[in-house]
Structures are given as C-alpha cells and as structure tokens.
Amino acid sequence: MQQLTEIRWHARAGQGAVTAAxxxxxxxxxxxxxxxxxxxxxxxxxxAPIQAFTRLSEDPIEIHCNIEDPNVVVILDETLIAIVxxxxxxxxxxxxxxxxxxxPAVVRRALGLGEGVRVAxxxxxxxxxxxxxxxxxxxxxxxxxxxxxxxxxxxAVIAHLTKTFGKKFSQEVxxxxxxxxxxxxxxxxxx
Amino acid sequence: xxxxxxxxxxxxxLVAEAMRQxxxxxxxxxxxxxxxxxxxxxxxxxxxxRVHTEYVTVESEHSAMSxxxxxxxxxxxxxxxxxxQGLALMWEELHIASGMRLPIVMANANRxxxxxxxxxxxxxxxxxxxxxxxxxxxxxxxxxxxxxxxxSVRIAEHPDVLLxxxxxxxxxxxxxxxxxxxxxDDETVAAFVGDYHPDLALLDDTKPPVSHGNFAGLGxxxxxxxxxxxNAIDRSAAxxxxxxxxxxxxxERPFGVIEGWGxxxxxxxxxxxxxxxxxxxxxxxxxxxxxxxxxxLKVRVFRPxxxxxxxxxxxxxxxxxxxxxxxxxxxxxGPLFLEVRSALYDRAERPAIVDYIYGLGGADVKLELMxxxxxxxxxxxxxxxxxxxxxxxxxx
Amino acid sequence: MSWDISKIDQWKAxxxxxxxxxxxxxxxxxxxxxxxxxxxxxxxxxxxxQCLLCWIFCPDSAINVADEKVTTxxxxxxxxxxxxxxxCPFDAITMVPEGCELKGxx
Numbered sequence: 001m002q003q004l005t006e007i008r009w010h011a012r013a014g015q016g017a018v019t020a021a022x023x024x025x026x027x028x029x030x031x032x033x034x035x036x037x038x039x040x041x042x043x044x045x046x047x048a049p050i051q052a053f054t055r056l057s058e059d060p061i062e063i064h065c066n067i068e069d070p071n072v073v074v075i076l077d078e079t080l081i082a083i084v085x086x087x088x089x090x091x092x093x094x095x096x097x098x099x100x101x102x103x104p105a106v107v108r109r110a111l112g113l114g115e116g117v118r119v120a121x122x123x124x125x126x127x128x129x130x131x132x133x134x135x136x137x138x139x140x141x142x143x144x145x146x147x148x149x150x151x152x153x154x155x156a157v158i159a160h161l162t163k164t165f166g167k168k169f170s171q172e173v174x175x176x177x178x179x180x181x182x183x184x185x186x187x188x189x190x191x
Numbered sequence: 192x193x194x195x196x197x198x199x200x201x202x203x204x205l206v207a208e209a210m211r212q213x214x215x216x217x218x219x220x221x222x223x224x225x226x227x228x229x230x231x232x233x234x235x236x237x238x239x240x241r242v243h244t245e246y247v248t249v250e251s252e253h254s255a256m257s258x259x260x261x262x263x264x265x266x267x268x269x270x271x272x273x274x275x276q277g278l279a280l281m282w283e284e285l286h287i288a289s290g291m292r293l294p295i296v297m298a299n300a301n302r303x304x305x306x307x308x309x310x311x312x313x314x315x316x317x318x319x320x321x322x323x324x325x326x327x328x329x330x331x332x333x334x335x336x337x338x339x340x341x342x343s344v345r346i347a348e349h350p351d352v353l354l355x356x357x358x359x360x361x362x363x364x365x366x367x368x369x370x371x372x373x374x375x376d377d378e379t380v381a382a383f384v385g386d387y388h389p390d391l392a393l394l395d396d397t398k399p400p401v402s403h404g405n406f407a408g409l410g411x412x413x414x415x416x417x418x419x420x421x422n423a424i425d426r427s428a429a430x431x432x433x434x435x436x437x438x439x440x441x442x443e444r445p446f447g448v449i450e451g452w453g454x455x456x457x458x459x460x461x462x463x464x465x466x467x468x469x470x471x472x473x474x475x476x477x478x479x480x481x482x483x484x485x486x487x488l489k490v491r492v493f494r495p496x497x498x499x500x501x502x503x504x505x506x507x508x509x510x511x512x513x514x515x516x517x518x519x520x521x522x523x524x525g526p527l528f529l530e531v532r533s534a535l536y537d538r539a540e541r542p543a544i545v546d547y548i549y550g551l552g553g554a555d556v557k558l559e560l561m562x563x564x565x566x567x568x569x570x571x572x573x574x575x576x577x578x579x580x581x582x583x584x585x586x587x
Numbered sequence: 588m589s590w591d592i593s594k595i596d597q598w599k600a601x602x603x604x605x606x607x608x609x610x611x612x613x614x615x616x617x618x619x620x621x622x623x624x625x626x627x628x629x630x631x632x633x634x635x636x637q638c639l640l641c642w643i644f645c646p647d648s649a650i651n652v653a654d655e656k657v658t659t660x661x662x663x664x665x666x667x668x669x670x671x672x673x674x675c676p677f678d679a680i681t682m683v684p685e686g687c688e689l690k691g692x693x
Contacts, residue, residue, distance in 0.1 A: 022369055025369055029197070029198070035369070035370070035371050036368060036370055037199070037368070038363075038364075038367060038368035038369065061370075062470070064332075064361070064364045064368065064469050065556045065557055065558065066555050068558075290607070291606040291607070292606030293606070353605060353606075391604065391605065391606070391610060400611070401609065401611075402609040402612075403606070403607075403608050405609055412600075412603055415599065416603060418600035419601055419603065422600065
C-alpha cells in the first residue's frame with residue numbers, strides 16, 4: 001500500500017498503450033513485484049482516446065478501479081492534451097511523460113503544471129519511425145518511463161522484451177524494439 | 192509435490208487454464224463479451240491438443256446450456272462459460288440443469304443487462320439466476336477465479352451435492368485485468384479434481400439403461416424432487432467448506448465461505464461481493480491506520496447463502512453497509528442486502544444496516560465512494576439517522 | 588428388474604432417484620394403464636387366422652402371444668384404442684363397451 005505506483009496511460013486506440021501497460025506490469029512481475037494492468041474497458045475504436053492503467057507494488061494490490069490519482073502519466077499522443085484532461089489527479093511529486101518534439105518547459109506551460117511535478121519529453125514517434133519504420137510509440141515510451149521513474153532498470157525491460165517479443169516476432173523486430181527503448185531511455189529530457 | 196508458478200494473466204486466461212487442468216469431456220459454449228476470451232483460450236487448448244475435450248460450437252447460449260445438459264446426463268464432465276444476456280438466454284436450461292442434478296461447471300463474467308445497452312460489470316446477470324438452483328461463487332480476484340473454478344468441479348461432482356456450480360468473476364475488472372497469480376501444476380490439479388464417475392449416465396452401457404428428463408406432474412412427486420434439491424444445496428455448504436480447506440492446504444491460499452478483515456472488533460463494517468471487496472479493504476486499512484475500528488466482510492459463496500456465519504461476523508458491529516451491484520427493483524434492497532438483513536433477524540443484538548446500490552453498468556468503484564460509506568456508517572454509529580431504505584452510491 | 592417401485596406412494600423426497608432419473612428399463616410394465624379404457628377388444632377365435640397383424644399394430648404391446656399364436660389381450664395395459672380391431676383384415680376383433688359389459692355380467 002505504501003509503495004504503490006500508479007501509472008495512467010493516455011493514447012489513441014491502436015498505438016499500443018494497452019500492450020505497454022502490460023509490458024511494464026510483466027517486467028515488474030519478473031522482479032517479484034505485485035502488478036495490475038488493464039485497459040479502460042470499452043469497445044475497440046481505432047483512433048479514439050483511450051486510457052490504460054498499470055499498478056506496481058511490493059505488496060499485494062487489492063484495489064480494482066481506474067487510477068484517479070496517478071504517480072505517473074504517460075501520453076503517447078500529444079494531440080490528446082487538447083481534448084483530454086491528462087493531468088487529472090496527478091499527485092504532487094509525480095511525473096508526466098509526453099511523446100513530443102517540444103521541450104519540457106513548453107509542455108509544462110501548456111499543461112499549466114507547477115514545480116511539484118516533473119515533466120519529461122521524448123520524441124517517441126520519431127524514434128519509432130526510425131527504428132521500427134512505423135509510428136508505434138509504445139515501446140520507446142517504456143524506455144522513457146524507466147529512466148524518469150526508476151521503477152526498474154533498463155536491463156529488466158530489455159530482458160523481458162527479448163523473452164516475450166522473441167516468441168512472437170523475428171529477431172529483427174526484437175532488436176529494433178530494444179534499440180527504440182534504449183534510445184528513448186537515453187534521449188528523454190526531464191525538467 | 193505441488194508446484195506453483197507465478198504469472199501475469201487476466202482472469203479469463205486463468206479460468207480457461209483451470210478448465211483445461213480439470214479436463215472436461217465436453218464444452219459447449221457461445222462467445223459473449225467479456226466472457227469471450229475464456230472460451231477462445233479453451234478452444235486454443237483443444238486445437239493444440241492440450242486438452243481432449245469435445246468442443247461444441249453452438250448457435251446460442253440457449254443451445255450451449257442445452258448441449259451441456261445433454262452431455263452431462265450422458266455422463267460427461269461438462270463446462271461452459273457465459274455472461275449477461277447469454278446467461279439470461281440460458282435461463283430455462285439453468286433450472287433443467289439443477290433439477291436434473293447435473294454437475295455442470297459454468298464460469299460467468301458478471302455484466303449488466305440491457306437496456307440501455309451496456310457491456311460493463313455489475314451483478315444483474317448472476318443475481319437474475321440466484322433462484323435457479325445453482326451453487327454460486329463470487330471471485331474477488333483473478334487468482335480466486337482460478338481457484339474457484341477448480342474447486343467448483345469437486346463441489347459439483349460431490350456425491351452429497353450433484354448440482355451445477357456457477358463460478359463468477361467481475362466482467363472486465365477481473366476478466367480483462369492482468370493480475371499476478373499462481374497457477375498449480377497440471378498433475379496436482381488432476382489429482383485434486385479426480386475422475387468423474389457418474390452413477391446415472393445415459394451412455395454407460397455397463398449398467399441398466401437410465402432415462403433422464405422424466406415427467407413428475409399430476410400429483411406426482413415434483414414437490415418431493417424440489418425438496419431433495421433443497422436438501423442437496425443445503426448439504427453443499429459443508430462440502431464447499433471441506434473442499435475449500437483441502438484446496439487451501441495444497442495451494443496455501445484461504446477459502447472461507449465468508450472472509451472477514453478486521454471483523455474481530457469492527458464497529459463499522461462493509462459487506463461486499465466480488466472485486467469491490469478489495470477496494471473496501473484497501474480503504475479499511477487506511478482507516479484502521481487512523482485508529483477507526485472498521486472491517487470488511489467478503490461473501491465468497493452466495494448460494495448456499497452462509498446465514499449463520501454472516502450473522503456471527505456482523506453481530507458485534509454498530510453499523511453495517513451492504514454493497515449491492517445489482518437491483519431488485521421494488522424490493523426493500525438489493526439481493527445481498529435482503530439476505531444479510533434476513534441473516535441478522537434472529538439475533539437479539541442487531542446493528543443498524545444500510546444498503547448501497549453501486550457500480551451498475553460498470554460505474555467505477557472509486558476509493559472515494561468506499562470512504563464515503565465508512566463515513567456514513569460512522570455518523571450512524573454516532574446516532575445519525577439511517578439514510579432511507581437504500582442509497583444509490585455515487586449516482587447523480 | 589432391480590428397481591422396486593411397489594411402495595412409491597410412501598417414498599420420501601430422498602427415496603426418489605436423483606433428478607427424476609429412472610434408473611432401470613422395462614418398468615412401464617408396472618404402470619397399469621388398463622383403467623384408462625372405455626372399450627375393450629374381444630377376439631373371435633373362429634375368424635382369427637393368426638396373421639399377427641394386431642400384435643404388430645398394438646401401440647401398447649398388449650396382445651399376448653405364445654408359440655407364434657395370439658392368446659389373450661393384456662388388459663392391464665390395453666388402453667382400448669381400437670387399432671387392433673380396425674387393422675384386423677378378418678373382422679375377428681370387436682370393441683365392446685366396458686360399462687355395458689359390466690352391467691351384462693350382473
């Protein structure tokens with residue numbers, strides 16, 4: 001209960017936020033943490049704004065509801081900022097991570113955030129377009145999340161991606177995803 | 192030697208895994224959100240040859256339960272899964288399954304009923320089936336959904352019982368949320384559930400021929416058959432307990448028919464079923480840390496209803512809130528409230544009791560709502576009036 | 588037959604086979620339906636050629652046959668439907684009203 005980390009993901013359906021929420025949870029599980037990952041339950045509508053949630057804790061998690069007061073907000077599509085209240089409930093001392101070319105200061109101003117919240121920016125779409133040859137920002141955003149929050153080491157993500165993606169995809173795809181995660185980890189700017 | 196592996200999986204995946212491990216002879220099912228991935232996963236197991244089940248794809252839930260009834264009467268171990276409108280469409284066969292005393296195990300992904308159209312969680316579907324003669328279990332977590340599925344087979348097939356069991360989990364909240372859970376090894380589950388040896392199987396050529404689905408009208412013993420059915424579900428209470436203890440000894444997780452937290456000295460208590468029990472407990476921990484004597488009572492078995500256990504657990508409270516995730520329109524309260532209040536009737540000392548209807552159609556069960564309920568209870572314990580006959584918690 | 592239903596009227600709820608199953612075959616023999624009859628068939632042995640058509644047609648298996656010959660009717664199970672009388676090609680079977688016959692016997 002004390003160490004509960006609550007991550008809220010904002011994205012458009014099809015950008016892989018649910019997969020990202022799940023990957024983070026699965027990685028934490030391998031480190032023997034308690035986890036929860038779920039989409040905001042609803043019909044699938046490609047392009048519609050969606051939310052997904054990840055909870056991580058050292059102790060068993062008993063709550064079953066949406067995340068109202070997240071420690072971390074991850075935004076996979078910056079156009080959502082204009083139409084969704086992405087900072088709703090974000091706790092003081094929390095962090096918001098945005099897929100954008102803009103620097104943190106600009107995003108902070110756009111969201112009207114105070115100094116209590118850390119703002120992190122990474123061009124996850126640019127990284128994805130180069131590494132994965134398509135705009136699939138979900139795995140790079142995990143790299144940024146790990147760097148900003150320190151919920152676990154980058155190596156844990158790489159190990160988990162190697163294991164799970166290795167079952168479904170070619171080595172080329174696995175390597176491209178690992179490269180994207182690593183680049184985002186290195187390039188994310190925090191302020 | 193029992194070995195468990197820890198994994199991250201949705202409730203539906205875990206239920207399908209439990210079903211595979213219990214190795215039904217027949218599954219007849221029709222997909223419906225949010226149950227679909229149970230039967231989808233199971234179909235995958237069949238296609239992979241990981242379970243040798245006759246998988247019957249039918250044209251509706253009405254047919255699914257009809258096929259289950261036929262297969263079970265034939266002597267097969269039978270399972271299925273459904274939800275919401277699908278369960279409603281099965282209604283007449285639910286009575287036939289229990290009346291014929293067929294130990295079918297069915298998972299239900301608890302979901303609202305139309306209208307208006309809604310695919311999200313509440314308990315309207317399962318509560319609509321509460322009087323069909325099925326044993327009904329509620330899971331709080333994906334883990335419990337897995338465990339309940341395995342125990343259901345033993346309960347249903349127990350010679351003192353021989354009744355169908357509905358093992359339920361909350362739609363989306365539990366069915367689609369990825370949770371940490373432990374899965375037992377196949378051999379241990381197989382040994383625990385054992386083989387099914389029906390004594391009145393239509394297709395058992397080694398015994399005298401049996402006929403099922405007979406007539407008992409016109410002054411015939413229909414009335415006596417219903418009494419026998421009542422006796423069987425009453426007897427199931429002891430079986431559910433002993434099967435729970437046995438499985439608990441293997442997997443080292445507790446399975447009370449009710450599960451109390453802080454109830455030893457609680458003055459204020461919430462009674463809940465399904466995933467909401469966890470939300471209430473989370474808030475109760477916060478309040479306990481502040482020194483408030485609160486408790487949470489989770490009801491895992493709804494049929495047969497554990498009247499005595501609940502009355503004992505709540506007897507010492509000053510104020511009790513019952514959380515109902517379904518309506519019984521025109522009644523004094525929701526289905527759980529009616530049972531809980533009835534359980535307390537024979538007690539000399541009775542707490543004040545309030546019914547909260549909450550979370551219909553998947554309305555999010557925010558922790559704030561749980562805090563509000565405990566706050567109301569605190570006021571009532573201090574002498575405030577009990578608010579109305581029921582409260583629509585969080586509704587505008 | 589192993590299933591004894593001779594005291595079925597005194598059975599309590601738990602005495603009945605579970606789920607209204609009938610755990611053995613052939614017990615319709617114990618269920619006497621002859622009382623449903625208002626007319627009964629009678630056979631004229633002189634007209635009867637022992638073609639056995641009545642035995643084939645009887646829906647209640649109520650024609651008793653021994654050594655490939657019709658002997659009597661099983662009045663415990665004959666419901667008096669008259670199929671035998673209708674089908675008999677030699678008019679050897681006639682339907683006699685039960686009530687009249689009883690009066691005549693007096």
